[in-house]
Amino acid sequence: xxxxxxxxxxxxxxxxxxxxxxxxxxxxxxxxxxxxxxxxxxxxxxxxxxxxxxxxxxxxxxxxxxxxxxxxxxxxxxxxxxxxxxxxxxxxxxxxxxxxxxxxxxxxxxxxxxxxxxxxxxxxxxxxxxxxxxxxxxxxxxxxxxxxxxxxxxxxxxxxxxxxxxxxxxxxxxxxxxxxxxxxxxxxxxxxxxxxxxxxxxxxxxxxxxxxxxxxxxxxxxxxxxxxxxxx
Amino acid sequence: xxxxxxxxxxxxxxxxxxxxxxxxxxxxxxxxxxxxxxxxxxxxxxxxxxxxxxxxxxxxxxxxxxxxxxxxxxxxxxxxxxxxxxxxxxxxxxxxxxxxxxxxxxxxxxxxxxxxxxxxxxxxxxxxxxxx
Numbered sequence: 273x274x275x276x277x278x279x280x281x282x283x284x285x286x287x288x289x290x291x292x293x294x295x296x297x298x299x300x301x302x303x304x305x306x307x308x309x310x311x312x313x314x315x316x317x318x319x320x321x322x323x324x325x326x327x328x329x330x331x332x333x334x335x336x337x338x339x340x341x342x343x344x345x346x347x348x349x350x351x352x353x354x355x356x357x358x359x360x361x362x363x364x365x366x367x368x369x370x371x372x373x374x375x376x377x378x379x380x381x382x383x384x385x386x387x388x389x390x391x392x393x394x395x396x397x398x399x400x401x402x403x404x405x406x407x408x409x410x411x412x413x414x415x416x417x418x419x420x421x422x423x424x425x426x427x428x429x430x431x432x433x434x435x436x437x438x439x440x441x442x443x444x445x446x447x448x449x450x451x452x453x454x455x456x457x458x459x460x461x462x463x464x465x466x467x468x469x470x471x472x473x474x475x476x477x478x479x480x481x482x483x484x485x486x487x488x489x490x491x492x493x494x495x496x497x498x499x500x501x502x503x504x
Numbered sequence: 505x506x507x508x509x510x511x512x513x514x515x516x517x518x519x520x521x522x523x524x525x526x527x528x529x530x531x532x533x534x535x536x537x538x539x540x541x542x543x544x545x546x547x548x549x550x551x552x553x554x555x556x557x558x559x560x561x562x563x564x565x566x567x568x569x570x571x572x573x574x575x576x577x578x579x580x581x582x583x584x585x586x587x588x589x590x591x592x593x594x595x596x597x598x599x600x601x602x603x604x605x606x607x608x609x610x611x612x613x614x615x616x617x618x619x620x621x622x623x624x625x626x627x628x629x630x631x632x633x634x635x636x
Contacts, residue, residue, distance in 0.1 A: 279569075280566065281566050281569045281570060282536050282540065283533055283536050283537065283540075283569070283570050283573050284569050284570075286529070286532060286533055286536065287522055287533070287573065290522055290523065290526065290529045291522065293526075294524060325569075327562075327565050329562055351565065351568045351569050370568075370569050370572070371518060371572035371573070371577075373518075373521070373522075374521070374522065374524075
């Protein structure tokens, strides 16, 4: 598993690197002294596991997790116990309180390896090649058939995925779910909406219709949408 | 307070345990501590002088992570935690201080200053010891 270490404390980073070195299935690839560098790195490179401190000056580790568009496994390593509840809600693999010792580290990385090897995780990584996407709704991993998705509506940090007769609410941003979907079948037609182009029944002035459901078309997206559905 | 041969303040047991025989790792960690600690003390001292509670808290938090590596948690963890707590409680107060510092605020600053002077002395002795 390719892993990175994110901590503003150099000694802490060096110590984690030393621990990583002792585990055969871990491959250290990068260290970051701040979450911004980590964010940029995670957007460019394939990383399976992140060892992440929480309290850092520019952005906390928890804020970094919430803003990520990729989904590496996270192990939080921090000096305080205060963040355990929030960490649980963010579905991190484990939460270790400093100072870290090898046995506790091994427990955490074993959990991470199990997650990594599990069917769920592999499916999430390969979903673009398959008929389904996997999303977490109410802590349950759900499978949604891509060609049944009609449209997706943004609601802050959540989206509503509409399939025929059903709405599924998922804790993910619109941008993040857009990246999971095949570009030839889905189109962002408004700041808050993605539509499945093969489900569009009708397009009027500034509105697309799926059956009777109106989906607004943002001015900046109009020309591109019409081109996509071959109206111009 | 003096660190004589019979009573060292640093302790490398935790580092040695982490190293699993990798002496380069232990050397590297000691080098980092010696190189970075003086600046960390200077930054913290300046933050205390300027009543920058957000920075004081951030420095103290960083110290909490650092001190176990050289065994100083057994010596000054209480003091560092206390500074972090006091600074946390005052974090919104910097502007207030400029206008009309409360008695509570002044008392907390004094406490932080006293705690810091002990931390500074312990760090000075620790760096000397580790340089040997």
